[in-house]
Amino acid sequence: MHIEHLSLTNFRNYARLELSLPQQPIVLYGENAQGKTSALEALYYLATSRSPYTTSDRQLIHWRVENDPIPFARLTADVNNRESATQRIEITLLMDKSGPTPRFKKTIKLNSVEKRVMDVVGLLTVVLFLPQDLALVEGSPSERRRFMDTTLTQVNKDYLQALDEYEKVLPQRNALLRRIAEGRSNRKELAFWDEQLAKSGATIIAGRQTFLREL
Template identity: 35%
Template sequence: MLLKFLKLTQFRCYAEVRIDVPDLGLRIVGDNATGKTSLLEAVGLLATTRSFRNAQDRDLVRWGSGEEYAVAPFTRVEATIDGGEGQHHLGIAIELAKDVESVASKRFELDGRITSAHRMVGHFTTVTFTPEDVQLVIGAPADRRRSLDILISQIDRVYLQRLTRYSLVLRQRNSLLKSFARDRVLPTAAPAVTQISFWDEQLVAEGGYLVALRARMLDQLDRAMEQRSSEIAGEVSFGLRYASRTSVHLPSLTGETSEHDAVTRASQALHDDLERHRADEFRRGMTLTGPHRDDVEFEIEGRSLARFGSRGQQRMGVLALKLAEADVVAIMTGDGPVFLLDDVLSELDNSHRDLLLDAVRTHASQL
């Protein structure tokens, strides 16, 4: 996978910039607050349609954008990429409303045609590594879920669609449960059971798919991390553990199990869990089980890396994960991802810096 050309218009601190990117990649050097990370952010935006800095879309628009031409504030990012599917031109345009606080439109373009985020994601794969990524080990479960979801979505476009639908269904179901809790509706009331069953069916259909795909991805990442551990830390082994909040037997979703059977088993487990928690959900007014409550735990020698690992070991654990992500992307897509490294080489000692660069060369990846 190669990024051939990048153009930013009214993006962050850039009025306009055009870059022809060499096949070996770019090394960007400059003082603080000069836009180095913003360039990487723009590239990552084209891969996932979202900022890896968790910024809101309105924050991507350059301050004062549109004033010169008396138009609404806007930004546009576009690039030409060359990968296993051939060459594509990607573009994202964001326009703000008059109040400058909300987004009026966000448009996605693939080869000159308007498309959806779901159809755009997957054409361009990246692995991003920033100094803040060590927080994945000790941070909130939502950050680890988001990181995993971004990885799977770049490989499986259907996953992103199912994830979006799951979020919508979850929001509707929680709204209904909240009204039941407020009005003290009994979980045995026939009208309430009919209403909640409608959303249960959809939640199970989407949620079962997410649980199964997460389990299968984490199984591959865990094995890849174990292989990378010997290179990074000698005899110390890093790994990942899927802490699913469903009752599904996770080993039954991986290995020789087909994806279809894995989804069926995960869906059945989620259905049973919803039935078991129904009374408590009616009382508390929220969905208590499902992939939105999952976690991914980093491990060192089978124990919690967050609890028992040093700061240096936590950094090495994240490095092992990023290398494993690149390994899995290359295996599943047949094409190495583009690495986006934001000032992380300064965080590593010489040996680990060389290891990371060697991994990029192994995949013939662009840096």
């Protein structure tokens, strides 16, 4: 797999970056705050649709454009996996300031055609190792679950879909539990959300068990 070109617009500290990459191994070096980490973060984001450093998309948009009418960031990579023609992965983050609080829309395209996350994740595979990844051994179980999730979503579409569903259902179920406790909802409504959570949760557990057996 070869990333032929990386293009960034308003991403982190890059107002604009156009970078053609050779096939041989690359070493990034430079002074602090020059964008080395941001370039690696961009590649990781294009591969997984998530940042390894933040859960807030707002932090990814260049601070100088936050006051623009429509602030946005765009990341593009041309990827050659040697099995097919070069494919272009593009992610656009758009800040909508029309409401009382800013909202963010993420659009993912493959060869200029809009796609779902699960259609694109896995086309570019990455392995990122950071100093804080020592927490995989020393830290809490949540760190190990995060590592498994990041790895499995790149190679297993069923796991990616189940994890996406689980993360959508869980807050809905928790909100219902609060309404039930306050007497504003019927406990019978819980059965539907329990079933959805159990279904996606079973796929996640099975995927993690397989992952551990194959280590």
